[in-house]
Amino acid sequence: MRYVVICIISFFIIAQPLYSGVIKGTVACKGVRDSRGVVVYVEKVDEPDTTTKAPTIMDQVNLEFLPHVLPIVKGTTVDFKNSDDVLHNVFTPDKCAEKMNLGTWPKGEMRSYTFNEIGCVSVILCNVHPEMEAWVLVLQNSYFFKTDKAGTYEIKGIPAGKYILKVWHERLKNQSVEIEVPAEGEVEANFTLKRR
Ligand SMILES: [Cu+2]
Known part of the structure:
Protein backbone atom coordinates (compact mmCIF):
# COMPACT_ATOMS: atom_id res chain seq x y z
CA MET A 1 0.00 0.00 0.00
CA ARG A 2 2.71 2.42 1.00
CA TYR A 3 4.57 1.60 -2.24
CA VAL A 4 1.50 2.44 -4.31
CA VAL A 5 1.08 5.80 -2.57
CA ILE A 6 4.74 6.66 -3.14
CA CYS A 7 4.39 5.71 -6.79
CA ILE A 8 1.34 7.91 -7.25
CA ILE A 9 3.00 10.87 -5.53
CA SER A 10 6.17 10.39 -7.61
CA PHE A 11 4.12 10.28 -10.78
CA PHE A 12 2.58 13.66 -10.08
CA ILE A 13 5.91 15.20 -9.17
CA ILE A 14 7.54 13.90 -12.36
CA ALA A 15 4.58 14.62 -14.61
CA GLN A 16 4.37 18.31 -13.72
CA PRO A 17 7.03 20.61 -15.11
CA LEU A 18 8.80 22.23 -12.20
CA TYR A 19 8.35 25.69 -13.63
CA SER A 20 6.12 26.87 -16.36
CA GLY A 21 5.08 30.20 -17.70
CA VAL A 22 2.69 31.96 -20.01
CA ILE A 23 3.22 33.80 -23.28
CA LYS A 24 0.48 36.25 -24.16
CA GLY A 25 -0.15 39.25 -26.32
CA THR A 26 -2.01 40.65 -29.29
CA VAL A 27 -1.58 40.25 -33.03
CA ALA A 28 -2.76 43.16 -35.18
CA CYS A 29 -3.36 42.27 -38.83
CA LYS A 30 -3.09 45.01 -41.45
CA GLY A 31 -4.77 44.83 -44.84
CA VAL A 32 -7.25 42.08 -43.95
CA ARG A 33 -10.70 42.37 -42.39
CA ASP A 34 -9.63 41.48 -38.83
CA SER A 35 -7.09 39.50 -36.80
CA ARG A 36 -8.73 36.09 -36.86
CA GLY A 37 -6.99 32.94 -38.03
CA VAL A 38 -3.48 33.79 -36.86
CA VAL A 39 -1.56 30.85 -35.41
CA VAL A 40 0.96 31.76 -32.70
CA TYR A 41 3.15 28.81 -31.75
CA VAL A 42 6.35 27.75 -30.01
CA GLU A 43 8.51 26.30 -32.77
CA LYS A 44 10.25 23.62 -30.73
CA VAL A 45 10.20 22.36 -27.17
CA ASP A 46 12.71 19.76 -26.01
CA GLU A 47 10.20 17.29 -24.73
CA PRO A 48 7.07 17.46 -26.82
CA GLN A 140 5.89 19.97 -33.19
CA ASN A 141 4.04 20.55 -29.93
CA SER A 142 0.75 21.63 -28.46
CA TYR A 143 1.94 25.09 -27.36
CA PHE A 144 -0.05 27.04 -29.93
CA PHE A 145 -3.03 29.35 -30.11
CA LYS A 146 -5.34 30.37 -32.93
CA THR A 147 -6.72 33.88 -32.67
CA ASP A 148 -10.26 35.08 -33.15
CA LYS A 149 -11.02 38.49 -34.64
CA ALA A 150 -9.72 40.34 -31.56
CA GLY A 151 -6.23 38.94 -32.17
CA THR A 152 -5.37 38.23 -28.55
CA TYR A 153 -3.59 35.01 -27.63
CA GLU A 154 -2.37 33.17 -24.55
CA ILE A 155 -0.24 30.02 -24.43
CA LYS A 156 -0.02 28.46 -20.97
CA GLY A 157 2.11 25.90 -19.19
CA ILE A 158 5.29 26.31 -21.22
CA PRO A 159 8.39 24.97 -19.44
CA ALA A 160 10.75 27.82 -18.50
CA GLY A 161 13.40 28.44 -21.14
CA LYS A 162 14.32 30.16 -24.40
CA TYR A 163 12.22 29.54 -27.49
CA ILE A 164 11.43 30.78 -30.95
CA LEU A 165 7.87 32.05 -31.05
CA LYS A 166 6.36 32.06 -34.53
CA VAL A 167 3.36 33.86 -35.93
CA TRP A 168 1.60 32.63 -39.09
CA HIS A 169 -1.17 34.09 -41.22
CA GLU A 170 -2.30 32.75 -44.59
CA ARG A 171 -1.89 36.06 -46.43
CA LEU A 172 0.39 38.20 -44.28
CA LYS A 173 4.14 38.15 -43.75
CA ASN A 174 5.00 35.72 -40.98
CA GLN A 175 7.16 36.71 -38.05
CA SER A 176 9.29 35.02 -35.43
CA VAL A 177 10.92 36.25 -32.26
CA GLU A 178 13.20 34.82 -29.59
CA ILE A 179 11.47 34.70 -26.28
CA GLU A 180 12.37 33.68 -22.76
CA VAL A 181 9.66 32.08 -20.69
CA PRO A 182 10.20 32.85 -17.03
CA ALA A 183 10.07 30.23 -14.30
CA GLU A 184 7.06 31.99 -12.92
CA GLY A 185 4.65 34.47 -14.40
CA GLU A 186 4.21 35.62 -17.94
CA VAL A 187 5.94 37.25 -20.86
CA GLU A 188 4.21 39.47 -23.40
CA ALA A 189 4.86 39.56 -27.15
CA ASN A 190 2.82 41.74 -29.50
CA PHE A 191 2.90 41.66 -33.28
CA THR A 192 1.74 43.67 -36.26
CA LEU A 193 1.45 41.60 -39.42
CA LYS A 194 1.50 43.26 -42.83
CA ARG A 195 1.08 42.16 -46.40
CA ARG A 196 3.87 40.21 -47.99
CU1 LIG B 1 -16.13 21.38 -52.98
Missing part, protein backbone atom coordinates in the same frame (compact mmCIF):
# COMPACT_ATOMS: atom_id res chain seq x y z
CA ASP A 49 4.02 15.53 -25.72
CA THR A 50 4.17 12.17 -27.50
CA THR A 51 0.78 10.85 -26.47
CA THR A 52 -1.48 9.81 -29.30
CA LYS A 53 -3.50 12.70 -30.59
CA ALA A 54 -7.26 12.48 -30.88
CA PRO A 55 -8.55 12.88 -34.43
CA THR A 56 -9.95 16.27 -35.29
CA ILE A 57 -12.58 17.24 -37.83
CA MET A 58 -12.44 19.58 -40.80
CA ASP A 59 -16.03 19.86 -41.99
CA GLN A 60 -17.39 21.02 -45.34
CA VAL A 61 -20.48 23.16 -44.86
CA ASN A 62 -22.13 25.40 -47.47
CA LEU A 63 -19.10 25.08 -49.73
CA GLU A 64 -16.67 26.12 -47.01
CA PHE A 65 -14.11 24.23 -45.00
CA LEU A 66 -14.67 24.56 -41.26
CA PRO A 67 -12.39 25.46 -39.59
CA HIS A 68 -10.64 27.55 -42.21
CA VAL A 69 -7.34 27.32 -40.32
CA LEU A 70 -6.46 24.16 -38.39
CA PRO A 71 -3.26 23.92 -36.34
CA ILE A 72 -2.49 20.36 -35.23
CA VAL A 73 0.35 18.43 -33.60
CA LYS A 74 2.33 16.05 -35.83
CA GLY A 75 0.66 12.65 -36.05
CA THR A 76 -2.87 13.99 -35.77
CA THR A 77 -5.49 12.48 -38.05
CA VAL A 78 -7.88 14.94 -39.65
CA ASP A 79 -11.32 13.58 -40.50
CA PHE A 80 -12.60 15.48 -43.52
CA LYS A 81 -16.36 15.42 -43.20
CA ASN A 82 -18.89 16.31 -45.88
CA SER A 83 -22.01 18.03 -44.50
CA ASP A 84 -23.16 19.28 -47.91
CA ASP A 85 -25.61 17.72 -50.35
CA VAL A 86 -23.09 18.18 -53.13
CA LEU A 87 -19.92 16.18 -53.65
CA HIS A 88 -16.52 17.69 -52.95
CA ASN A 89 -13.08 16.43 -53.85
CA VAL A 90 -10.56 17.24 -51.13
CA PHE A 91 -6.90 17.40 -52.05
CA THR A 92 -3.68 19.29 -51.40
CA PRO A 93 -0.91 20.11 -53.89
CA ASP A 94 1.64 20.16 -51.05
CA LYS A 95 4.39 17.53 -51.01
CA CYS A 96 4.71 17.68 -47.22
CA ALA A 97 1.23 16.16 -47.08
CA GLU A 98 2.02 13.66 -49.86
CA LYS A 99 -0.23 15.58 -52.29
CA MET A 100 -3.10 13.66 -50.71
CA ASN A 101 -6.28 13.38 -52.76
CA LEU A 102 -9.19 11.90 -50.85
CA GLY A 103 -11.64 11.76 -53.75
CA THR A 104 -15.36 12.34 -53.23
CA TRP A 105 -17.82 10.98 -50.70
CA PRO A 106 -21.45 11.55 -49.80
CA LYS A 107 -23.05 13.77 -47.16
CA GLY A 108 -22.50 12.68 -43.55
CA GLU A 109 -19.41 10.60 -44.30
CA MET A 110 -15.73 11.31 -43.67
CA ARG A 111 -12.37 10.44 -45.12
CA SER A 112 -9.18 10.81 -43.12
CA TYR A 113 -5.58 11.77 -43.52
CA THR A 114 -2.79 11.76 -40.91
CA PHE A 115 -0.33 14.65 -41.09
CA ASN A 116 3.17 13.54 -40.13
CA GLU A 117 5.60 16.23 -41.25
CA ILE A 118 6.48 18.93 -38.70
CA GLY A 119 6.48 22.38 -40.27
CA CYS A 120 4.13 21.39 -43.05
CA VAL A 121 1.72 24.16 -44.00
CA SER A 122 -0.74 22.46 -46.28
CA VAL A 123 -3.37 24.25 -48.30
CA ILE A 124 -6.57 22.20 -48.52
CA LEU A 125 -8.51 22.60 -51.76
CA CYS A 126 -11.53 21.15 -53.54
CA ASN A 127 -11.33 20.04 -57.16
CA VAL A 128 -15.01 20.81 -57.69
CA HIS A 129 -15.21 24.27 -56.09
CA PRO A 130 -12.16 26.46 -56.75
CA GLU A 131 -13.27 29.00 -54.12
CA MET A 132 -12.92 26.46 -51.32
CA GLU A 133 -9.67 26.79 -49.37
CA ALA A 134 -8.36 25.94 -45.92
CA TRP A 135 -5.06 25.49 -44.15
CA VAL A 136 -3.57 22.78 -41.93
CA LEU A 137 -0.43 23.64 -39.94
CA VAL A 138 1.51 20.68 -38.59
CA LEU A 139 3.33 21.67 -35.42
Whole structure:
Protein backbone atom coordinates (compact mmCIF):
# COMPACT_ATOMS: atom_id res chain seq x y z
CA MET A 1 0.00 0.00 0.00
CA ARG A 2 2.71 2.42 1.00
CA TYR A 3 4.57 1.60 -2.24
CA VAL A 4 1.50 2.44 -4.31
CA VAL A 5 1.08 5.80 -2.57
CA ILE A 6 4.74 6.66 -3.14
CA CYS A 7 4.39 5.71 -6.79
CA ILE A 8 1.34 7.91 -7.25
CA ILE A 9 3.00 10.87 -5.53
CA SER A 10 6.17 10.39 -7.61
CA PHE A 11 4.12 10.28 -10.78
CA PHE A 12 2.58 13.66 -10.08
CA ILE A 13 5.91 15.20 -9.17
CA ILE A 14 7.54 13.90 -12.36
CA ALA A 15 4.58 14.62 -14.61
CA GLN A 16 4.37 18.31 -13.72
CA PRO A 17 7.03 20.61 -15.11
CA LEU A 18 8.80 22.23 -12.20
CA TYR A 19 8.35 25.69 -13.63
CA SER A 20 6.12 26.87 -16.36
CA GLY A 21 5.08 30.20 -17.70
CA VAL A 22 2.69 31.96 -20.01
CA ILE A 23 3.22 33.80 -23.28
CA LYS A 24 0.48 36.25 -24.16
CA GLY A 25 -0.15 39.25 -26.32
CA THR A 26 -2.01 40.65 -29.29
CA VAL A 27 -1.58 40.25 -33.03
CA ALA A 28 -2.76 43.16 -35.18
CA CYS A 29 -3.36 42.27 -38.83
CA LYS A 30 -3.09 45.01 -41.45
CA GLY A 31 -4.77 44.83 -44.84
CA VAL A 32 -7.25 42.08 -43.95
CA ARG A 33 -10.70 42.37 -42.39
CA ASP A 34 -9.63 41.48 -38.83
CA SER A 35 -7.09 39.50 -36.80
CA ARG A 36 -8.73 36.09 -36.86
CA GLY A 37 -6.99 32.94 -38.03
CA VAL A 38 -3.48 33.79 -36.86
CA VAL A 39 -1.56 30.85 -35.41
CA VAL A 40 0.96 31.76 -32.70
CA TYR A 41 3.15 28.81 -31.75
CA VAL A 42 6.35 27.75 -30.01
CA GLU A 43 8.51 26.30 -32.77
CA LYS A 44 10.25 23.62 -30.73
CA VAL A 45 10.20 22.36 -27.17
CA ASP A 46 12.71 19.76 -26.01
CA GLU A 47 10.20 17.29 -24.73
CA PRO A 48 7.07 17.46 -26.82
CA ASP A 49 4.02 15.53 -25.72
CA THR A 50 4.17 12.17 -27.50
CA THR A 51 0.78 10.85 -26.47
CA THR A 52 -1.48 9.81 -29.30
CA LYS A 53 -3.50 12.70 -30.59
CA ALA A 54 -7.26 12.48 -30.88
CA PRO A 55 -8.55 12.88 -34.43
CA THR A 56 -9.95 16.27 -35.29
CA ILE A 57 -12.58 17.24 -37.83
CA MET A 58 -12.44 19.58 -40.80
CA ASP A 59 -16.03 19.86 -41.99
CA GLN A 60 -17.39 21.02 -45.34
CA VAL A 61 -20.48 23.16 -44.86
CA ASN A 62 -22.13 25.40 -47.47
CA LEU A 63 -19.10 25.08 -49.73
CA GLU A 64 -16.67 26.12 -47.01
CA PHE A 65 -14.11 24.23 -45.00
CA LEU A 66 -14.67 24.56 -41.26
CA PRO A 67 -12.39 25.46 -39.59
CA HIS A 68 -10.64 27.55 -42.21
CA VAL A 69 -7.34 27.32 -40.32
CA LEU A 70 -6.46 24.16 -38.39
CA PRO A 71 -3.26 23.92 -36.34
CA ILE A 72 -2.49 20.36 -35.23
CA VAL A 73 0.35 18.43 -33.60
CA LYS A 74 2.33 16.05 -35.83
CA GLY A 75 0.66 12.65 -36.05
CA THR A 76 -2.87 13.99 -35.77
CA THR A 77 -5.49 12.48 -38.05
CA VAL A 78 -7.88 14.94 -39.65
CA ASP A 79 -11.32 13.58 -40.50
CA PHE A 80 -12.60 15.48 -43.52
CA LYS A 81 -16.36 15.42 -43.20
CA ASN A 82 -18.89 16.31 -45.88
CA SER A 83 -22.01 18.03 -44.50
CA ASP A 84 -23.16 19.28 -47.91
CA ASP A 85 -25.61 17.72 -50.35
CA VAL A 86 -23.09 18.18 -53.13
CA LEU A 87 -19.92 16.18 -53.65
CA HIS A 88 -16.52 17.69 -52.95
CA ASN A 89 -13.08 16.43 -53.85
CA VAL A 90 -10.56 17.24 -51.13
CA PHE A 91 -6.90 17.40 -52.05
CA THR A 92 -3.68 19.29 -51.40
CA PRO A 93 -0.91 20.11 -53.89
CA ASP A 94 1.64 20.16 -51.05
CA LYS A 95 4.39 17.53 -51.01
CA CYS A 96 4.71 17.68 -47.22
CA ALA A 97 1.23 16.16 -47.08
CA GLU A 98 2.02 13.66 -49.86
CA LYS A 99 -0.23 15.58 -52.29
CA MET A 100 -3.10 13.66 -50.71
CA ASN A 101 -6.28 13.38 -52.76
CA LEU A 102 -9.19 11.90 -50.85
CA GLY A 103 -11.64 11.76 -53.75
CA THR A 104 -15.36 12.34 -53.23
CA TRP A 105 -17.82 10.98 -50.70
CA PRO A 106 -21.45 11.55 -49.80
CA LYS A 107 -23.05 13.77 -47.16
CA GLY A 108 -22.50 12.68 -43.55
CA GLU A 109 -19.41 10.60 -44.30
CA MET A 110 -15.73 11.31 -43.67
CA ARG A 111 -12.37 10.44 -45.12
CA SER A 112 -9.18 10.81 -43.12
CA TYR A 113 -5.58 11.77 -43.52
CA THR A 114 -2.79 11.76 -40.91
CA PHE A 115 -0.33 14.65 -41.09
CA ASN A 116 3.17 13.54 -40.13
CA GLU A 117 5.60 16.23 -41.25
CA ILE A 118 6.48 18.93 -38.70
CA GLY A 119 6.48 22.38 -40.27
CA CYS A 120 4.13 21.39 -43.05
CA VAL A 121 1.72 24.16 -44.00
CA SER A 122 -0.74 22.46 -46.28
CA VAL A 123 -3.37 24.25 -48.30
CA ILE A 124 -6.57 22.20 -48.52
CA LEU A 125 -8.51 22.60 -51.76
CA CYS A 126 -11.53 21.15 -53.54
CA ASN A 127 -11.33 20.04 -57.16
CA VAL A 128 -15.01 20.81 -57.69
CA HIS A 129 -15.21 24.27 -56.09
CA PRO A 130 -12.16 26.46 -56.75
CA GLU A 131 -13.27 29.00 -54.12
CA MET A 132 -12.92 26.46 -51.32
CA GLU A 133 -9.67 26.79 -49.37
CA ALA A 134 -8.36 25.94 -45.92
CA TRP A 135 -5.06 25.49 -44.15
CA VAL A 136 -3.57 22.78 -41.93
CA LEU A 137 -0.43 23.64 -39.94
CA VAL A 138 1.51 20.68 -38.59
CA LEU A 139 3.33 21.67 -35.42
CA GLN A 140 5.89 19.97 -33.19
CA ASN A 141 4.04 20.55 -29.93
CA SER A 142 0.75 21.63 -28.46
CA TYR A 143 1.94 25.09 -27.36
CA PHE A 144 -0.05 27.04 -29.93
CA PHE A 145 -3.03 29.35 -30.11
CA LYS A 146 -5.34 30.37 -32.93
CA THR A 147 -6.72 33.88 -32.67
CA ASP A 148 -10.26 35.08 -33.15
CA LYS A 149 -11.02 38.49 -34.64
CA ALA A 150 -9.72 40.34 -31.56
CA GLY A 151 -6.23 38.94 -32.17
CA THR A 152 -5.37 38.23 -28.55
CA TYR A 153 -3.59 35.01 -27.63
CA GLU A 154 -2.37 33.17 -24.55
CA ILE A 155 -0.24 30.02 -24.43
CA LYS A 156 -0.02 28.46 -20.97
CA GLY A 157 2.11 25.90 -19.19
CA ILE A 158 5.29 26.31 -21.22
CA PRO A 159 8.39 24.97 -19.44
CA ALA A 160 10.75 27.82 -18.50
CA GLY A 161 13.40 28.44 -21.14
CA LYS A 162 14.32 30.16 -24.40
CA TYR A 163 12.22 29.54 -27.49
CA ILE A 164 11.43 30.78 -30.95
CA LEU A 165 7.87 32.05 -31.05
CA LYS A 166 6.36 32.06 -34.53
CA VAL A 167 3.36 33.86 -35.93
CA TRP A 168 1.60 32.63 -39.09
CA HIS A 169 -1.17 34.09 -41.22
CA GLU A 170 -2.30 32.75 -44.59
CA ARG A 171 -1.89 36.06 -46.43
CA LEU A 172 0.39 38.20 -44.28
CA LYS A 173 4.14 38.15 -43.75
CA ASN A 174 5.00 35.72 -40.98
CA GLN A 175 7.16 36.71 -38.05
CA SER A 176 9.29 35.02 -35.43
CA VAL A 177 10.92 36.25 -32.26
CA GLU A 178 13.20 34.82 -29.59
CA ILE A 179 11.47 34.70 -26.28
CA GLU A 180 12.37 33.68 -22.76
CA VAL A 181 9.66 32.08 -20.69
CA PRO A 182 10.20 32.85 -17.03
CA ALA A 183 10.07 30.23 -14.30
CA GLU A 184 7.06 31.99 -12.92
CA GLY A 185 4.65 34.47 -14.40
CA GLU A 186 4.21 35.62 -17.94
CA VAL A 187 5.94 37.25 -20.86
CA GLU A 188 4.21 39.47 -23.40
CA ALA A 189 4.86 39.56 -27.15
CA ASN A 190 2.82 41.74 -29.50
CA PHE A 191 2.90 41.66 -33.28
CA THR A 192 1.74 43.67 -36.26
CA LEU A 193 1.45 41.60 -39.42
CA LYS A 194 1.50 43.26 -42.83
CA ARG A 195 1.08 42.16 -46.40
CA ARG A 196 3.87 40.21 -47.99
CU1 LIG B 1 -16.13 21.38 -52.98
